[in-house]
Amino acid sequence: MSLDLKIKNYKALIETEVQNYIEAIKPKVENTGLIGLHRAISYSLSSGGGRLRPILCCLVAEYLKADVKKVLPFALALELVHTYSLIHDDLPAMDNDNFRRGKPSTHRAFSEALAILSGDALNTEAYRIIALHYKEDPTLALELIELLSEKSALTGMIGGQAIDMASKNEKLNLHDLEFLHKNKTASLFEAAVIGSALISKASNEKAHQLKNYAQVLGLLFQATDDLADQPKRDEPGVISVLGLEKAKEYCQNLTLQAQSFVDGVLWDFVTVVTKR
Numbered sequence: 001m002s003l004d005l006k007i008k009n010y011k012a013l014i015e016t017e018v019q020n021y022i023e024a025i026k027p028k029v030e031n032t033g034l035i036g037l038h039r040a041i042s043y044s045l046s047s048g049g050g051r052l053r054p055i056l057c058c059l060v061a062e063y064l065k066a067d068v069k070k071v072l073p074f075a076l077a078l079e080l081v082h083t084y085s086l087i088h089d090d091l092p093a094m095d096n097d098n099f100r101r102g103k104p105s106t107h108r109a110f111s112e113a114l115a116i117l118s119g120d121a122l123n124t125e126a127y128r129i130i131a132l133h134y135k136e137d138p139t140l141a142l143e144l145i146e147l148l149s150e151k152s153a154l155t156g157m158i159g160g161q162a163i164d165m166a167s168k169n170e171k172l173n174l175h176d177l178e179f180l181h182k183n184k185t186a187s188l189f190e191a192a193v194i195g196s197a198l199i200s201k202a203s204n205e206k207a208h209q210l211k212n213y214a215q216v217l218g219l220l221f222q223a224t225d226d227l228a229d230q231p232k233r234d235e236p237g238v239i240s241v242l243g244l245e246k247a248k249e250y251c252q253n254l255t256l257q258a259q260s261f262v263d264g265v266l267w268d269f270v271t272v273v274t275k276r
Contacts, residue, residue: 003268010058014051017076040110040118048101054079057196066200073133074195077126084122151191160184167236186218213261220254221273
């Protein structure tokens with residue numbers, strides 16, 4: 001089966017998980033506030049996107065010859081955290097973006113208050129999902145909760161967002177930029193890969209290789225995104241730090257690094273990241 005077809009199939013599985021979740025959290029009472037909150041959450045979760053992080057969870061399970069169905073709850077939790085981060089990033093106090101994926105941002109489609117509450121709810125719900133679906137293996141559940149909180153909070157995504165906000169209009173070197181990208185972007189890729197490895201009972205050696213792969217993949221994802229978007233001068237990115245030609249070389253080197261850690265379907269996935 002081709003990688004494109006695998007990704008299509010895994011995305012369909014994830015979309016089913018997302019829609020089942022949206023249905024499961026429908027308010028049980030006719031309350032205007034709860035109905036409005038549910039609509040905002042449903043809008044944000046159904047606004048499109050590649051679902052790359054949960055798809056990566058599935059691909060890692062396949063790579064490890066494990067049961068993909070076992071990683072789906074964690075993949076859903078990860079997508080909830082990612083969606084919450086996008087809702088909050090778009091807020092006027094943050095990036096102040098009025099559109100996301102060609103549609104009005106959550107705060108524009110609803111209100112700033114509902115956008116904040118939607119993000120808060122999705123962030124919290126992610127850990128409830130992990131606790132609920134992995135409770136038969138308490139050690140695993142705790143490991144997954146610790147992993148996702150580490151990669152999404154102060155030492156991960158949220159910390160990276162704070163670094164990013166403080167870096168506007170500052171001249172960064174490559175070390176500074178990679179520190180920013182490892183926190184803001186690569187951390188959720190690491191959560192996807194390491195979480196799936198934990199669920200799939202990967203060996204320590206294999207888990208270490210996968211962790212390295214995830215970090216390089218996250219850096220590559222952000223670097224190619226910078227190249228595609230040609231970021232503004234006041235936004236830190238590989239072009240502003242390295243210049244266009246060296247930025248392309250940097251992406252090529254990251255691609256070779258990724259290849260040194262994995263093969264098969266995970267190596268093929270690198271081409272998806274670089275060509276999207």
